[in-house]
Amino acid sequence: MDHAAPKLEMPEQVRTFVRWVGDGRKLTQTGRVTLADAKALVKLLGTEDVIDPTIGDRVYRTGSSQELLHLTLIVEWAKAARLVRKTGNRLMQVKKNARLLDDEEALWRTLFTSFDQLGEAFLPDGFGESLLRREFAPAIRAVLAWLYHRGAPVPVEDLCEITWDMASAPYVLDHATELQLDHLRACNDRDTKQALEALRSLGAVTFENDAAELTELGRDGVRELLGQPSPGDPVHQLKITLLGVENPPVWRRVLLPAAVRLDDLHEIVQAAMGWENAHLHAFVDGRTQYSVPDPDLPYRDEREVRLTDLVKPGGRLLYVYDFGDHWEHEIVVEEVTAAEAGKSYPLCVAGQGDCPPEDCGGVAGYEHLVEILAKPDHPEHGDALDWLGLDDGTRFDPARFSLDEVNRRLLGA
Structure with missing residues (x-):
């Protein structure tokens, strides 16, 4: 991975590009920046894209601005951030967001929060397409959350493993050959490094010895992106126990924001225990059942209820998963603590037994x-x-x- 800083960092490149768009620029019939404009932008923005590259003794003519990956990233990032938009065959500024160009903090935040929308915009498609390209949002959020959680440099190869796990999860690869899997992994690792490089150009991560770490700016951005509590905010300590299984018992102790909604708590229980979220579920507080609303079932909408609405410290809540196998989980709010700086939530701090x-x-x-x-x-x-x-x-x-x-x-x- 080339860690050299570009001539202009990403916020400045985007700002310069949006101002270049001005009152509008003509696009090609396929909605791309024209090749003539692309050549000018490569120089203006310092993207270091190579026009008409020479490989060996052969010159490969650039046929479209889409082949210029760094420029494409800038253009698509400006679109995702709603700084420019395509209108007919022209690219126009979004006037109501023009104020962001003069507000460095607001511009950075807008670019950072829109990054997870860019997978299909700047990662290669076709034969060299990775699974990450279509699963970019959840995978890159998992990477950012892991960097936030670790609070220290993480080897890039470990981050590639995270994106592979997230991107490959929706697909059945049991019958893929070793050669096919190697190709998919190589494409995944290439695109993970490309995404990390884009975050570096934004100033969200730094690299040292093939390891990545969030900058302070990046940590602030991730905390807001993931809805993490600020240091000192209340955090609930839960003990989640799978009832009826005793040899060995299966339980998890998890810290999570006190304001968690029940639909989010469902996802947390599934992940903490190791379930696959393949069946119906419900929370029961002794009087009412809460779950995904269904006209045929007597559930209250779990999205409208927070854990603190039902259970106080020392209180209990029942969570039932898979109404056929009927797995019952006791959720006990053991105590309320305070969120600590440098920690990511939800966070499992102890447990026992496999799911x-x-x-x-x-x-x-x-x-x-x-x-x-x-x-x-x-x-x-x-x-x-x-x-x-x-x-x-x-x-x-x-x-x-x-x-x-x-x-x-x-x-x-």
Whole structure:
């Protein structure tokens, strides 16, 4: 990755570009900056894009401004930030947002919060397209959350692993060949580094020894982007326990903003425990059930209720997942603490036990499955391994728990 600073940092490049647009600039029939204008902008903005590059003894003529990746990023970022817009075959300034050009802090914040919209705008498509291109928003938010959570330099290869996990999750890759997977991983890593480089040009991250770290400006931006509490704001400490599973028990201790809504709490429980969010759920406070509104079911809309509306410190709430297997979770508000500087929330601080597999038959079915896997001579042992996709029963460990894995899942909650 080339860490050299461009001639102009991104906010200044965007500001200069928007002022260049002025009263409007003609676009091509495909809605791109004309090649003549692109050549002028490369020099004006110092993008370091190469026009008509020479490779070996051959000159490859630039046929469209779309081939100039750094310029394309600037143009598309200005669009995403609503500083310019396409009207017919012209690119126009958005007059009501022109004030941002003279407000350095507001311009930076607008560019930062619109960055996750840019995946399909500046990352390559076609044969070299990565899965990250279409899953850019959740993946890049997970990267930013992890950088915020760690509060220290993170190896770029670890961030590439995060984007791969997030970007590949919606796809079934079981039948992909090793060559295909290698190609997809290479494209993912390339685009992750390209995204980090764009954030560097914005001043949100810095690099040292192939590791990335948020700047103070970046930390402020991520805190606001993710709705993180400010230092000193109230934080609830919850203990989430899967009821009925005792050998070993399965529980998580999680810190989260006190103002969390129940729909967000649902996502947090799913990530903390390790469920796949594949079934219906409901919160029960003893009198009312809360979930996704459904005209055929007696639920109150969980989006309209916050945890603090239902439970005070020391209080309990029931969370039911998968009405067939009927997994019950007890959620106890153990105490209210204060958010600490440098920490990211939600944050798991302790736990025990692995999450049962989905669709295993509830508590009784899970206990039976554990018994089968512990006995290689059991007549159902082979079928259980096939169902779980395991080669060896010893790879199934009900006591397994990784704090880092839980917190990585919480990044997307």
